[in-house]
Amino acid sequence: xxxxxxxxxxxxxxxxxxxxxxxxxxxxxxxxxxxxxxxxxxxxxxxxxxxxxxxxxxxxxxxxxxxxxxxxxxxxxxxxxxxxxxxxxxxxxxxxxxxxxxxxxxxxxxxxxxxxxxxxxxxxxxxxxxxxxxxxxxxxxxxxxxxxxxxxxxxxxxxxxxxxxxxxxxxxxxxxxxxxxxxxxxxxxxxxxxxxxxxxxxxxxxxxxxxxxxxxxxxxxxxxxxxxxxxxxxxxxxxxxxxxxxxxxxxxxxxxxxxxxxxxxxxxxxxxxxxxxxxxxxxxxxxxxxxxxxxxxxxxxxxxxxxxxxxxxxxxxxxxxxxxxxxxxxxxxxxxxxxxxxxxxxxxxxxxxxxxxxxxxxxxxxxxxxxxxxxxxxxxxxxxxxxxxxxxxxxxxxxxxxxxxxxxxxxxxxxxxxxxxxxxxxxxxxxxxxxxxxxxxxxxxxxxxxxxxxxxxxxxxxxxxxxxxxxxxxxxxxxxxxxx
Numbered sequence: 001x002x003x004x005x006x007x008x009x010x011x012x013x014x015x016x017x018x019x020x021x022x023x024x025x026x027x028x029x030x031x032x033x034x035x036x037x038x039x040x041x042x043x044x045x046x047x048x049x050x051x052x053x054x055x056x057x058x059x060x061x062x063x064x065x066x067x068x069x070x071x072x073x074x075x076x077x078x079x080x081x082x083x084x085x086x087x088x089x090x091x092x093x094x095x096x097x098x099x100x101x102x103x104x105x106x107x108x109x110x111x112x113x114x115x116x117x118x119x120x121x122x123x124x125x126x127x128x129x130x131x132x133x134x135x136x137x138x139x140x141x142x143x144x145x146x147x148x149x150x151x152x153x154x155x156x157x158x159x160x161x162x163x164x165x166x167x168x169x170x171x172x173x174x175x176x177x178x179x180x181x182x183x184x185x186x187x188x189x190x191x192x193x194x195x196x197x198x199x200x201x202x203x204x205x206x207x208x209x210x211x212x213x214x215x216x217x218x219x220x221x222x223x224x225x226x227x228x229x230x231x232x233x234x235x236x237x238x239x240x241x242x243x244x245x246x247x248x249x250x251x252x253x254x255x256x257x258x259x260x261x262x263x264x265x266x267x268x269x270x271x272x273x274x275x276x277x278x279x280x281x282x283x284x285x286x287x288x289x290x291x292x293x294x295x296x297x298x299x300x301x302x303x304x305x306x307x308x309x310x311x312x313x314x315x316x317x318x319x320x321x322x323x324x325x326x327x328x329x330x331x332x333x334x335x336x337x338x339x340x341x342x343x344x345x346x347x348x349x350x351x352x353x354x355x356x357x358x359x360x361x362x363x364x365x366x367x368x369x370x371x372x373x374x375x376x377x378x379x380x381x382x383x384x385x386x387x388x389x390x391x392x393x394x395x396x397x398x399x400x401x402x403x404x405x406x407x408x409x410x411x412x413x414x415x416x417x418x419x420x421x422x423x424x425x426x427x428x429x430x431x432x433x434x435x436x437x438x439x440x441x442x443x444x445x446x447x448x449x450x451x452x453x454x455x456x457x458x459x460x461x462x463x464x465x466x467x468x469x470x471x472x473x474x475x476x477x478x479x480x481x482x483x484x
Contacts (some may be wrong), residue, residue, distance in 0.1 A: 061077075
């Protein structure tokens with residue numbers, strides 16, 4: 001009897017010890033998940049959200065009209081962004097302006113990269129202490145850093161101006177507003193100028209004019225942020241602004257962002273808006289002998305259509321722009337590309353290992369296909385002019401032009417470094433480079449059979465349609481068609 005009691009006591013102690021150890025292990029494992037396992041949990045939740053939303057996740061249609069007047073509008077598309085650390089908050093914007101119209105002087109809390117899709121424009125801005133004005137035409141790219149004052153004029157007398165822009169919100173800044181925000185330098189009741197946030201007497205003192213003159217100037221503009229410049233519409237103070245000589249216009253623009261402030265009883269120090277913001281945020285001032293890129297002059301625009309294609313064959317061409325090609329991209333973290341596919345051709349299935357990609361169809365129609373990591377289809381959708389799509393980093397994808405005509409699309413990537421895509425088919429595919437019995441074993445086919453599949457396509461990067469390649473559409477047995 002005593003032996004049984006002792007045995008039961010030992011079993012109870014052993015069970016208690018195992019239970020306590022399991023609890024401690026679970027608690028420790030839970031702490032590890034809380035401390036270091038957050039990334040993979042967020043990534044899993046992000047992918048689950050993608051699968052739930054399906055194709056709606058990759059075709060972006062949620063436009064928000066942020067500016068609308070008789071003279072034009074600006075719409076902003078909120079791009080999907082995961083919660084992974086280091087992910088950039090990138091949005092796509094579309095600006096449309098009627099002939100002879102002005103997008104009034106302003107600055108934004110986001111870096112902008114402008115791409116002129118159609119039309120011609122004149123853009124005024126300030127660069128360090130210099131006054132700058134640039135003429136932009138179709139295909140031109142220009143970067144405006146966050147906080148840079150600028151205006152945009154459609155110089156065409158009959159043609160609308162269409163501009164595509166990336167809006168790069170710096171989520172690292174500890175600012176109260178994280179969404180894209182314009183701060184209008186000029187304006188009145190509509191739009192409100194940032195100057196109206198000050199007491200009229202303060203402004204009168206700062207500009208060394210009468211209070212009545214300040215109040216009169218700040219009560220005139222009522223047409224909105226985009227205004228007509230022609231005599232056929234109500235007279236606008238911006239018409240008088242644009243009638244000034246170039247140097248006078250830029251001098252007025254520069255003066256609008258400068259405030260005089262008493263430093264002490266012995267004198268005054270001029271503070272520009274940018275210096276004031278830099279002091280608040282603790283940013284390092286640029287060296288006097290050059291800016292952060294080593295430029296002594298304001299950067300110029302870069303035209304994508306005037307660049308030699310990075311790749312061209314009989315079935316299409318592509319142009320990329322990175323920090324080595326256009327210095328202003330160096331600190332933007334944004335790359336640019338332009339692709340033209342002839343009728344029926346495709347950009348070979350590939351993977352971007354360094355960046356997420358956003359694209360907008362400029363002309364034509366076609367199909368975009370994206371695959372999930374688990375091998376299922378994430379997107380297989382027709383796209384047409386104006387459609388916007390995005391491809392997450394590492395996800396396999398391809399674009400296919402319709403047989404009725406060429407497909408041209410433009411876009412941004414979330415890295416300014418040179419992109420080195422890994423192609424899954426064609427003469428330069430990663431599968432052909434690997435080859436060998438190991439890859440054949442992974443497909444459960446013979447080396448010879450796999451070699452025949454991988455060597456059948458002689459073209460690279462941009463591939464022809466079956467008709468253009470001079471072969472029927474089904475040249476292989478069904479069991480040889482691999483879905484990567």
